Amino acid sequence: MAIMYIERVKSRQGGKVYTQILLRESYRERGENGSKVKKRTLLNLTKYPEAVIQAIVLALKHKDNPQELEHLLGSSVKQKQGRSVGAVWVLLHLCRKLGLDAIVGTSRNGLLCLWMIMARLIEQGSRLSAVRLAEEHAVGELLGVDSFTEDDLYQALDWLCEQQDAMEQKLFRHTFGDHAPTLFLYDVTSSYLEGDHNELGDWGYNRDKKRGKKQIVIGLLCSDDGTPVSVRVFQGNTTGLKTFGAQIETTARHFGCQRVTMVGDRGMIKSAQVEELQSAGFHYITAITKPQIRAMLNSGVLQLGLFDRDLCEIEQHGVRYILRRNPIRAAELAASREQRIRAVQVLAREQNRYLAEHPRADEAIAIRKVWEKEARLGVDECIKATCTNRTITVQVNEAYLAEVEELDGCYAIKTDLPAEAASMKTVHDRYKDLIQVEQAFRTCKTGHLEVRPIYVRKESRTRGHVFVVMLAYLVRQKLAAAWRDLDLTVEEGLKKLTSLCAMEQEIDGQQTGGVLSVPKPRPSLAALFSALAITPPSALPRSHGHVASRKKLPTRRKEK
Structure with a gap:
């Protein structure tokens, strides 16, 4: 039988x-x-x-x-x-495709760092919020990490900071192999802090225009296609120029690149940085400022008519200058300047009316408001406001205005690359590629990944936190490319995926077996998996790990 x-x-x-x-x-x-x-x-x-x-x-x-x-x-x-499966499943597969799982390793700290990368994409926040998020997602089932709290995540950030150089080298080799790029894009930004206790926080040039707040400075190095390869965090009072040498060293020593061209904006590569690049055997592509263009016009090296061509090139002392005027940008600048001047004139008329209706009003206060508006809008050199007999007059400096408008939309790109190494158009296009670094900064700072607020104080944890954001941006690039033809954003796609949950079975009130089933995704979710060429799971092993935050909200809430 x-x-x-x-x-x-x-x-x-x-x-x-x-x-x-x-x-x-x-x-x-x-x-x-x-x-x-x-x-x-x-x-x-x-x-x-x-x-x-x-x-x-x-x-x-x-x-x-x-x-x-x-x-x-x-x-x-x-x-x-059961717990949410869809988002973690997709992000884990993308991390594997990028080699991030092998780079961070399978140690406990490595797995926790991998979760922090995923958590940054699913829902931005602190390490405490990442632990609370793990309670709702199948982290133990998919990553195999056992119980942890926010303290474990802080320690993982310390470990990540120590390993960052080695990880960036591994990531570089995995991404490019034997075909390392010869051109890199570099830019810096600042991120302001809400508190005073961050070890890297200091006063400096605040690019966010936030007065009275300390900041950190972040330098991001990208390959020519906009793929981030290295990120560095500096003291808040570090100027962008002083960060440049660190990235030259990273490119030369860590990545082993020999023939390299660094691309930076007009405030990033100046004479001292040019010398650093030349001593390392590197080339540069940058731009010169409007005063420098004006000086070259006055000396006869440049002629204003050269900017009106599609692209024009001149050479002086072995340095090439590629010239162009962007007519769209010129029109935007002229319209913006006119609106700002008009705003000052409107304020002056309002103050004149107020002075006329209120004989006891102080004319000094009225003219001061107009001057402050001029300075705030950046038109104090274009116009002059005076007050005579309780009447404010705004005069436009037509001569100065005409001189400024001459260079509206004009820019001059500067490089020491020889013509046989890069054509005029190639140099121009590579400089314009800096917009990819700016886009990365927008996404990482104030967009999807939100590096700020920075909920850490120690230097190592600040560096680790920013490195996590950079790695999350790499994953986001893959998502954005795969879902470009779908009618949703990356954030919306990940939110949809979180709705796919595992199912637990009970027989007579008892949990069954060591496997969780996963239902077939609905069509809208199936399209997200299909675009990524990822097969959704049908079952998962059950995890018995317990994730819980050490700090509990009820004990932290104030009694009313």
Whole structure:
């Protein structure tokens, strides 16, 4: 008589243990020497949902009593929603494609850093919020990390800071292999702080125009296609020029690049930085300022008519200058300047009316308001406001205005690359590629990834936090490219994926087996998986790890 049963078979391959779930049949085979009990495999159930497996177990157990089986299936088998699976599953597969899982490693700290990268993409916040997020997502099931708190994540940031140089080198080799780029884009930004206790926080030139707040300075190095390869965090009082040498060293020593061209904006590469590049054997592409253009016009090196061509090039002392006027930008600047001048004139008329209606009003206060408006709008050199006999007059400096308008939309790109190495158009296009670094900064600072607010104080954790954001941006680039043709943003896509949850089965109030089933995604979710060429899961191993935040909100809330 044949007997069917479920058997779980474990095997070890390459240091990993694999479990197969098999539907088998035992039977007796008779021969010349008597009979032997043998078994054969009828079906491999490993990839089947746990609910199906448990249903088969029940059917085999009660095969001789169908009425009891029907009663059990109708009343005792229940399903309940488990943790979210979709977003973590997709992000884990993308991290593997980028090689991030191998770069951070399989240590506990490495797995926690991998989760912080994913958490930054799913829902931005502090380490405490990342722990609370892990309570709702299948982190233990997919990453295999056991219980952790926010303190573990802080320690992981310390570890990540120590490993950053080595990780950036591994990431560089994995991304480019033997075809390392020869052109890099570099820019800096600042991020203001809400508190006073960050070890890198200091007063400096605040690019966010936030007065009275300390800041940190962030330098981002990208390849020519806009892929971030290195990020550095500096003291808040560090100028952009002083950060440049660190990136030259990173490119030359860490990445082993020999023939390199660095691209930076007009405030980034000046004479001292040119000398640094030349001593390293590197080239540069940058731009010169409007006063420098004016000086070259006055000396006769440049002529204003050269800017009106599509692209024009001149050379002086081995340095090439590529000239162009952007007519759209010129029109925008002229319109903006006219609006700002008009705003000052409107304010002057309002103050004149107020002075006329209020004989005791102080004319000094009125003219001061107009002067402050001039300075705030940046037109104090274009116009002059005076007050005589309680009447404010705004005069436009037409000569100065005409001189300024001459260079509206004009820019001059400067490079020491020889013509045979890069054409005029190539130099121009590579400088315009700096917009990719600016886009990365927008996404990382105030867009999707929100590097700020910075909820850490130690230097190592600040550096680790910014490095996590850079790695998350790499993953986001892949998502944006894959979902470009879909009618949603990356943020919307990830939010949709979080709705795909695992299902837990209970029989007689008890959890069943060590596997969670995952329902088939609805069409809108299936399209997200398909665009990424990722197959959604059908089942997951159950995790018994417990994730919980150390700080509890009820104890931190103030009583009313």
